[in-house]
Amino acid sequence: MDYYRDRVVWITGASSGIGAALAVEMAGRGARLALSGRNRRELEAVRHQCQASNAQAEIFPFDVQQASQITDVAGKVLRHFGHVDLLINNAGISQRSRAVDTPLQVDRKIMEVNYFGNIAVARAVLPHMLRRGYGHIAITTSITGHFGFPLRSAYSASKHALCGFYESLRAEMADQNIHITFITPGRIRTSISRHALNEEGKEQGVMDPGQEKGMPADQSARIIIKGLRRHKREILVGRKEILMVFIHRFFPGIFYRIVRKISHI
Template sequence: MNYQGKTIWITGASSGIGEAFAKAFYKEGANLILSSRRKEALLEVKKSLGNDTSNVKIITLDLTETDSFPKKTKDALATFGQIDVLINNGGISQRSTVLESEMSTYRRLMEVNYFGAIGLTKEVLPHMVERQSGHIIVTSSVAGKIGTKFRSGYAASKHAVQGFFNSLRQEMYEHNVAVTLLCPGFIKTDISKNALTGDGSKFGRMGDAHKKAMTADEMVDKVMPKIKSKKEEIYVAGFKEGLAIWVQRISPTLLNKILKNQKVT
């Protein structure tokens, strides 16, 4: 896949994995639309990409405000005339037990991670179907396959993402629109700092597993060839999470026994 002159719309582009995707697709010569809530942070990312950023536009959006998506999508389409790849990457995590978590925290995780991703996809899809061409990517997680302590709402939102986008893929084969589920393990970003605790306040620090994990740039380097070949499901994880996925396929019961005694951060 050659991205020269193609348009890539990335949510969650102000930091971490989204920022790393912005750098990678900029190097490929693509037109970029960068989205998230924080305009200043997006401007910093844009500035860091290179000297000529005339092919990089910013559209701020809040993934919980799905009513704004029709207008945002209209603006995105007007920017470069088309959208070739949508990367639904913006998201938040969780650090709280079920007993501690308020319903508002569960609802927020679903609003951002699930309804945000499906809402934007639904707006962009008619355009891709009309052109009989396009690629929808969604950053799910290993947590989209495996539930662990302190992540009940996060895992639920990512499992929901998996279900929706697996169904969408079936419907899109006949329209030549590819759907990729990206499932990272621990990646060294601000995800745990921004994670919600039970009352919805921020966790505020980086977990041990994230401190030791690969960076977002390393992750994106690894997955770009698979994105280019429009692989349907991509795993990119450290040894432990990779092993967990494998054990779950063989024996979910064994995985539960192993996870029961694991320290989760």
Template sequence: MSVKNKIIWITGASSGIGKSLAILLSRQNTKLILSSRNESALNEVKNLCNDKENVKVLPLDLEKYEDFQDKVAQAISLFGTVDILVNNGGISQRSLAKDTSIAVDKRLMDINYLGTVALTKAILPHFIQQNSGHFVVTTSIVGKIGTPLRSTYAATKHALHGFFDSLRAEVHANNVKVTLVCPGFVTTNVSKNALTGDGSPQEKMDKATANGIHPDRFAVLMLKAIKAEKEEVYIAGVKEKLGVYVKRLYPKLLSKMIRKLSVT
């Protein structure tokens, strides 16, 4: 599939993977809609894009998902349609389950799962009506494997896999595609912004995150998966990818491996 002339809406576009993907797509003769809570950061990303007239900024807070019908109408009005929705926005976690307040659990679920699902449902009738569309969802390797300090984050990503696997089957006849993109460690601010047990941000970068894939490289591989209309793709280091397959074939072995990971 070519993305040339496609109208692509990206959430979480103000930094990290979303920012790198937006800049890369702007070089592919696309029309872009960039969303996140941070309008000033979105405008900075727009200024880094090619063909700025074909890049629109639409602020959106995934936690405030009650108004997404209006947001979708606004998005469609910008270019007349939307061809691809990249559900990339979200927030991570760094805290033990026993130390994590239920309010933090709820916030993670509201942003990562319910916000993403609400936006998907809001635009789904448009995709069905035009008999085409593509949902691209940034989940995580942790959406396949639960690891320490990420209990609720892992739960939100597992939930996205369940929802979008089901949706893929339901909308196949409507020519609507679903691609689940599972990152391993990527050098972004995700660990700095990750919520701790009381809801405050961690405000430091994990060593593994600092040594992860550069978001520009990640965006290249992500775009390749989008063009190929992959159903699911793992963009990660060798160890993270290996974990997915060990989980599938030797789950007890993986459990032993996971228990050896640091929980401090």
């Protein structure tokens, strides 16, 4: 029997990209899905795709910047399904602006969505997982959660912050059957660069050329699903760009020479 059959999975950022692809792949494996994002229409479209595999899928739209909505939505998900086996905390926005040009409100917005919103969702389900004696929280970070990168100062900072928070949580939960997985994508072909904020706090509106060559989202979802089944601590997913994590760790001189030459990606 498939590992995911009848597992309750709550996915944030399920209205597009990696989150939507994970929902569809997991639906095909019999998971029961709670789908969140802001865009109700897109969520409905993903729900229909999931239901085509006869999976149970419900939508729970909310904005992760609205802390007051998070406890309410978590309550609704828990009342509807009874529990959450796996939370995939995936909602996020990116950035395309130099640190020197970026006003503080843009840094704050990226931190609100990528960091504060994320940890608030985890806090809303953790007590239930602890009472139940089992839980799995997966967080979509980025290879820029391992190192800084041009035009990503706030984005990279938000992903580093997630690593700090969840590494600490993992240590605190070590004996309580709560599992933490970092999903660490390189470049996946999604709308992330289109929605990335510029120095005016506006979406840049176009896909980066590098992103176009990224791994397709459905392929990334299949890799992630395999890693989650094994409760891996980290799932690196992408093409050759994920080697940057190892180059940064083991050959920092080479890493900094490469990154200095990159003005945009």
